[in-house]
Amino acid sequence: MRKIFILFSGFWFLVTGYCFSDTIERWDGRELKGIVVEDYKDRVVLSTPEGEIEVMKQDIRALRYDIEEENLVKLGDRAKERGEYALAYSYYDKALKINPDSKTAKDGAVFLQGYLFRINEAKKEEDIRRRAEFEQYQTIGPDTRSAEELQKEELQNLKSSLGITLRPSRAGVELEDVNRHSPAADAGLKGGDRIIAIWGKLTGYMELKEVVGLLLKQEPREIKMIIERDVDARLNKKRGILSGTREIIGARMGMEFDGLTLTDVTGGGYADRAGLKEGDLIVSLDGRPTRYMPLKTALKLIKANKKDSVNFSIRREATIWRR
Numbered sequence: 193m194r195k196i197f198i199l200f201s202g203f204w205f206l207v208t209g210y211c212f213s214d215t216i217e218r219w220d221g222r223e224l225k226g227i228v229v230e231d232y233k234d235r236v237v238l239s240t241p242e243g244e245i246e247v248m249k250q251d252i253r254a255l256r257y258d259i260e261e262e263n264l265v266k267l268g269d270r271a272k273e274r275g276e277y278a279l280a281y282s283y284y285d286k287a288l289k290i291n292p293d294s295k296t297a298k299d300g301a302v303f304l305q306g307y308l309f310r311i312n313e314a315k316k317e318e319d320i321r322r323r324a325e326f327e328q329y330q331t332i333g334p335d336t337r338s339a340e341e342l343q344k345e346e347l348q349n350l351k352s353s354l355g356i357t358l359r360p361s362r363a364g365v366e367l368e369d370v371n372r373h374s375p376a377a378d379a380g381l382k383g384g385d386r387i388i389a390i391w392g393k394l395t396g397y398m399e400l401k402e403v404v405g406l407l408l409k410q411e412p413r414e415i416k417m418i419i420e421r422d423v424d425a426r427l428n429k430k431r432g433i434l435s436g437t438r439e440i441i442g443a444r445m446g447m448e449f450d451g452l453t454l455t456d457v458t459g460g461g462y463a464d465r466a467g468l469k470e471g472d473l474i475v476s477l478d479g480r481p482t483r484y485m486p487l488k489t490a491l492k493l494i495k496a497n498k499k500d501s502v503n504f505s506i507r508r509e510a511t512i513w514r515r
Contacts, residue, residue: 214238216247217254228257229483232397261287265296269393277304299392299416306412346404354407354415354512361386363420364396365403379512386420388507415512420475423504425466427497437494441502443468445490451475452482452490454506472506479503 216224216238224247230237235248236255257263268283281304287297351357355374356367366386370376387395390406407415431440438444442461443454452474457463474482477493494502 214258215256216252217256218247218251219253220251228255230394230396232394233402234397261290261294261297264290265294265300268297268300272300272304280304296392302416303391303412306414343401343404346401346408350404350407353514356381356407358387358400358404360400364388364398365400367419375512375515379510381419381510381512382421384421387417388420389418391416413514415514417510417512418507419510420505420507421467423466423468423506424501425468425504426462426501427494427499428462429500431495435495437491440494445474445487447487448473452485452487466504468504468506469508472504472508474504474506476505477502 213225214228216228216236218224224238224240224245226238226240226245228236229239229244234250235246236252238245238247255266257266264283264287268280268287271277271280271283281301284297284300284304287294288301291297347358351371354376355371356376357369358365359368363386367376367381367383369383370381370385387403389395390403393406395403395406425441425443428435428440428442436444438456438458438461441463442458443463444456446453446455448455450473454463454468454470454472454474457468457470474490476482477485477490478497480493482490
């Protein structure tokens with residue numbers, strides 16, 4: 193398990209000196225070694241000593257993760273995509289036995305538990321819907337609506353069922369608006385939030401209709417996602433040379449397993465009033481990415497900041513419950 197690590201030349205090392213490395217086998221016979229830091233629908237991002245590189249999945253013959261549980265999770269993901277849900281659940285279950293704290297394995301197992309529980313009811317509803325469509329087809333003929341009209345209807349369904357309006361953005365898909373007192377609002381979502389992942393599946397490079405399809409799936413009842421948000425937190429004007437981040441912004445930061453994280457937020461402090469929460473993963477500070485940023489540098493950016501506020505780009509988990 194990658195629990196205690198430092199970053200050195202693009203690789204994660206345990207303090208004992210052991211190097212963790214994932215391996216990509218390309219169809220042309222070449223091997224690439226590094227750490228898979230992002231896994232999208234059509235490509236992966238590999239961190240190497242030379243920097244990050246994107247590798248298209250169509251060029252990958254095999255991808256082997258250094259951590260056994262990650263291999264099991266990926267096998268579960270592939271089985272789920274093929275519709276082999278019982279097999280997928282068995283892979284997630286094995287991964288959880290190896291590492292009970294694996295978030296991706298937990299999410300996969302929870303999703304399938306809900307899906308398998310409701311699958312019979314879903315099949316019955318599908319049969320009823322198909323019969324209704326068949327009767328409608330016989331009455332009024334085939335559906336002649338354009339792709340644009342169908343997408344517009346799906347977006348309207350999304351707004352009425354979850355209370356959100358989506359729009360494409362440079363980073364993928366973001367929330368344009370969130371209705372008050374809606375399931376999305378209850379989950380703490382806001383307009384401008386960027387959708388990073390749904391049930392552990394990264395949404396970068398997905399088209400709008402694909403993201404809408406993931407959100408409109410009726411199983412399970414909840415939707416687990418990761419969102420990214422920009423937050424401006426004011427800085428204490430009375431801070432001194434020896435002031436720590438708790439005195440400056442009302443929060444502490446630490447290097448956790450996933451990266452730079454807010455480990456403590458003081459109630460009523462600047463960070464709390466700005467909407468930051470304990471557990472938020474910090475992906476950038478004032479526009480500077482933190483993926484390879486040492487904790488010391490991040491702390492210095494805040495302590496030496498001469499402005500009235502600092503901009504955090506954070507990622508956090510959110511769960512929308514359908515009504």
